[in-house]
């Protein structure tokens with residue numbers, strides 16, 4: 001179904017409700033869909049993303065696993081090989097690390113190493129990112145590790161409607177998809193979300209605001225930060241084009257390059273550590289493909305090369321805010 | 336299941352009880368731990384402590400095991416093991432600081448080999464094996480003790496660590512606190528195994544199952560395991576059977592996943608009141624002497640709270656400290672950036 005058709009009827013939802021709605025529809029549509037992970041069943045997930053699903057679809061299709069991330073992903077691989085559609089939850093992206101062997105050694109390679117005889121239609125959902133004062137390791141942004149792993153798609157929505165539409169696309173995708181959900185956004189925004197089977201295609205960025213002067217490229221939890229900065233810039237007469245990538249893999253380079261050709265100035269924003277982050281990939285792509293259009297150096301606004309701090313008093317220093325983004329916009333303008 | 340005293344404090348086990356002085360010391364430690372847990376809740380509600388995982392009801396499981404260590408031994412605690420860390424000697428003020436999300440709670444005292452509470456599950460189990468082997472290589476008699484929950488014992492790291500410790504004869508004591516729950520998941524959903532101490536068999540090491548609400552019992556079996564390890568006879572797995580009477584964290588709502596029936600009977604097994612009954616029965620403590628002890632515990636806590644209150648707030652650039660011995664050029668630039676933006 002297309003977005004246009006679904007636009008007829010909407011319901012106001014938070015992002016977590018939209019995710020729950022998408023999972024509900026996926027379970028309803030296809031018997032092969034199975035949801036599992038730590039605390040997803042009886043409790044409905046620590047963020048309630050799977051709330052009520054076990055009651056509706058039974059404990060065979062929505063179930064609590066033992067506490068073991070490697071086995072959660074590894075078991076999902078086996079399920080996917082054998083024809084199911086596993087939708088696993090890793091409770092926090094920072095606790096994905098025990099499962100990285102399964103992800104890096106297998107999840108991304110199966111299609112390639114069996115010449116497409118086998119493939120893995122698996123989705124791994126994981127809350128990620130900071131801004132809500134969580135304990136150590138709960139606020140990590142490991143998306144670059146996944147994007148760097150061949151064979152894995154990486155999706156990071158920034159709005160309720162996108163969360164629903166992208167998640168349904170991810171579940172119906174024939175390949176493994178990592179689906180990162182910004183914890184900060186779970187309940188902080190509400191918007192009208194199309195009811196029923198609503199899909200947003202993977203690999204298509206969203207232009208959040210249109211502007212002629214600076215392109216700000218971001219995703220997930222950083223989109224609202226960029227929007228605030230763009231609004232501030234607008235009052236100062238600077239037109240900012242905010243691009244929400246929605247998916248890092250596949251990456252919508254067309255949208256990025258079209259905007260850069262128009263503005264000639266680029267700010268890339270993520271909350272991940274600076275060195276080796278996905279922001280660097282975006283910057284390099286622009287430098288390779290559109291350097292002749294650049295009127296200023298590409299500026300990265302990122303986290304720092306330190307573990308994400310759980311120190312409530314100074315956490316916000318780490319995570320980029322609108323002031324930092326606005327400063328980068330100004331710097332790009334002033335170059 | 337090994338037990339020395341029944342819930343009403345009467346002696347049930349045939350094994351020997353620790354001497355009266357030790358029993359009183361264990362009571363003191365359990366009261367310190369409980370006081371931290373109870374005051375912690377109040378401080379959390381007042382916004383003076385961050386989210387922390389309570390351990391009330393598990394004092395015997397934590398105090399009895401940690402009390403079997405000497406100050407030269409290693410302790411690898413999970414986030415729920417505040418009681419164990421306090422028992423080994425982690426100052427209350429530092430512990431408060433940790434749960435306040437202050438960097439002052441991170442650097443551990445010089446005279447202790449205790450690590451900051453581990454947030455990722457099970458990942459510290461192999462560290463204990465390594466620390467134990469290092470002590471063995473250095474020719475000391477020191478041991479390493481690591482804690483884990485029933486849920487955590489499903490992780491690969493738990494099993495790999497037990498296997499390594501057995502194969503390499505590491506002087507390790509593994510404490511598996513079976514408190515019935517891993518957030519919303521009861522042990523019966525976690526595993527088909529009903530006796531987690533028997534997991535040790537698969538690795539050729541001894542496994543012991545002990546009443547985790549009987550501090551005299553946990554102390555007794557842990558001391559034996561520690562002595563075994565010191566004698567060079569290798570690791571032991573100890574399952575302390577207890578219950579998480581409290582929510583998973585102070586912010587959790589257990590009514591979503593467990594019923595009153597699940598909790599039934601556990602209040603009557605309260606480890607602190609059990610030892611109290613025993614000490615009273617034996618004439619080792621009176622209401623007056625207990626009142627004095629409670630006052631001492633409360634005074635100590637309030638003094639520590641004042642100390643923790645006086646710790647200065649962290650400075651923004653501190654988020655970049657201690658990444659490397661020498662900051663990289665990138666970190667230097669990032670520090671400059673923070674400092675300049677602070678002044679902007």
Ligand SMILES: Cc1ncc(C[n+]2csc(CCOP(=O)(O)OP(=O)(O)O)c2C)c(N)n1
Pocket residue numbers: 038067069091095098415454455456457483484485486487488514516517518579583
């Ligand atoms: C590797 C990892 N996965 C998931 C989590 C999230 N988590 C925190 S506590 C917990 C349950 C732990 O249960 P258990 O090991 O039984 O210890 P308890 O909290 O009951 O003491 C989970 C799943 C985590 N901290 N680390």
